[in-house]
Amino acid sequence: MIETDVAIIGAGPAGLFAAFECGMLKLGSVLIDALEEVGGQCVALYPEKPIFDIPAHPAIEAGALVAQLELQIAPFAPRRLLGRRVEALEGSAGQFRLRTDKGDAVAARAVIIAAGAGAFGPNRPPLAGLATYEATGAVQYYVRRREDFRGHTVVIAGGGDSAVDWALQLKDVAARVHVVHRRAKFRAAPESAAQLDTAAARGEIEMVIPYQLHALHGRDGALEAVEVADLDGATKLIEADRLLPFFGLAMDLGPIAQWGLDLERHHVQVTPATCGTSVPGIFAIGDVATYPGKLKLILQGFSEAAMAAHAIHPIARPGESLHFEYSTTKGVGAP
Ligand SMILES: Cc1cc2nc3c(=O)[nH]c(=O)nc-3n(C[C@H](O)[C@H](O)[C@H](O)COP(=O)(O)OP(=O)(O)OC[C@H]3O[C@@H](n4cnc5c(N)ncnc54)[C@H](O)[C@@H]3O)c2cc1C
Numbered sequence: 001m002i003e004t005d006v007a008i009i010g011a012g013p014a015g016l017f018a019a020f021e022c023g024m025l026k027l028g029s030v031l032i033d034a035l036e037e038v039g040g041q042c043v044a045l046y047p048e049k050p051i052f053d054i055p056a057h058p059a060i061e062a063g064a065l066v067a068q069l070e071l072q073i074a075p076f077a078p079r080r081l082l083g084r085r086v087e088a089l090e091g092s093a094g095q096f097r098l099r100t101d102k103g104d105a106v107a108a109r110a111v112i113i114a115a116g117a118g119a120f121g122p123n124r125p126p127l128a129g130l131a132t133y134e135a136t137g138a139v140q141y142y143v144r145r146r147e148d149f150r151g152h153t154v155v156i157a158g159g160g161d162s163a164v165d166w167a168l169q170l171k172d173v174a175a176r177v178h179v180v181h182r183r184a185k186f187r188a189a190p191e192s193a194a195q196l197d198t199a200a201a202r203g204e205i206e207m208v209i210p211y212q213l214h215a216l217h218g219r220d221g222a223l224e225a226v227e228v229a230d231l232d233g234a235t236k237l238i239e240a241d242r243l244l245p246f247f248g249l250a251m252d253l254g255p256i257a258q259w260g261l262d263l264e265r266h267h268v269q270v271t272p273a274t275c276g277t278s279v280p281g282i283f284a285i286g287d288v289a290t291y292p293g294k295l296k297l298i299l300q301g302f303s304e305a306a307m308a309a310h311a312i313h314p315i316a317r318p319g320e321s322l323h324f325e326y327s328t329t330k331g332v333g334a335p
Pocket residue numbers: 009010011012013014015032033034035039040041042045046050051052053084085086087114115116117118119120162254255256285286287288296297298299301
């Protein structure tokens with residue numbers, strides 16, 4: 001049994017910063033994440049993309065932001081349980097018990113759920129033999145490194161921001177980029193869609209519209225062509241060795257939905273002033289938390305982490321008064 005003050009479920013940006021805020025209040029914490037590395041969506045989905053709305057960083061790549069957060073929490077050395085999904089949460093304020101799918105048991109006085117989109121995963125296209133091509137990397141749902149696509153012929157499917165952004169980013173490294181979308185209008189940000197039109201007009205990107213994915217052709221997981229169909233069912237083949245379907249993320253709270261918390265459409269309802277959920281002692285922050293006016297932004301998750309940590313202090317340290325202090329006054333010391 002691992003004992004701690006605060007069990008933090010999810011090590012995305014909100015969970016990582018919660019470990020910092022807990023540390024500043026001399027509360028120990030354990031970070032638990034289903035993924036093998038910390039960073040949540042930033043590392044799993046878009047590590048090389050610059051983020052422009054982190055305060056005091058005019059631009060910072062998502063992976064670099066997570067690296068900075070790691071440096072920031074280092075003085076408090078929170079224990080990490082990675083590659084483990086929290087399956088069960090029982091008990092009450094002051095004495096919670098968590099269990100992971102790998103059999104770890106954690107005892108905590110309070111819990112912060114920073115589970116983002118929950119057990120998020122891509123919406124997968126219904127294509128025969130898809131798993132074989134996923135296994136070889138011929139079909140991927142995230143771009144971890146642009147360089148991995150150098151020299152490849154890539155089909156990108158979808159009409160949202162990811163499809164358009166990655167088409168624009170990969171056109172300079174891939175041998176050829178084809179964008180398959182079922183209608184002429186894209187849901188992506190208007191400036192990005194305009195850039196896509198310009199690149200297509202220059203012949204830098206091949207637009208395949210109005211088409212949708214129909215079948216994959218290849219051998220032993222080596223992709224040779226993507227078959228697309230128009231709305232009348234007429235098909236054609238695009239020679240390609242990589243397919244990137246960007247059909248959005250499926251949000252699934254997974255086990256969290258069974259913990260008796262008040263939910264609102266796959267999110268955990270919280271009181272905005274404390275980020276407390278409907279169960280005393282359990283808090284939710286970041287993308288998973290909802291309240292009127294909620295913005296799903298990293299900076300919002302950071303602020304929620306601070307509020308939750310302060311609200312947890314009386315639960316974890318009953319009878320001990322908490323004097324509000326600036327970090328400039330107290331510095332950064334281990335709990
Ligand atoms: C392409 C893209 C671009 C974006 N650009 C911006 C931007 O410019 N600015 C901005 O502010 N935001 C941006 N965002 C959104 C931003 O990434 C999210 O708001 C942020 O990641 C939310 O952080 P989080 O810590 O709440 O959750 P997440 O980053 O989703 O992390 C949650 C973690 O919880 C883990 N988890 C879930 N359930 C369990 C469980 N039961 N047990 C253990 N672990 C669990 C998951 O594995 C995950 O690692 C972007 C998102 C995407 C996809």
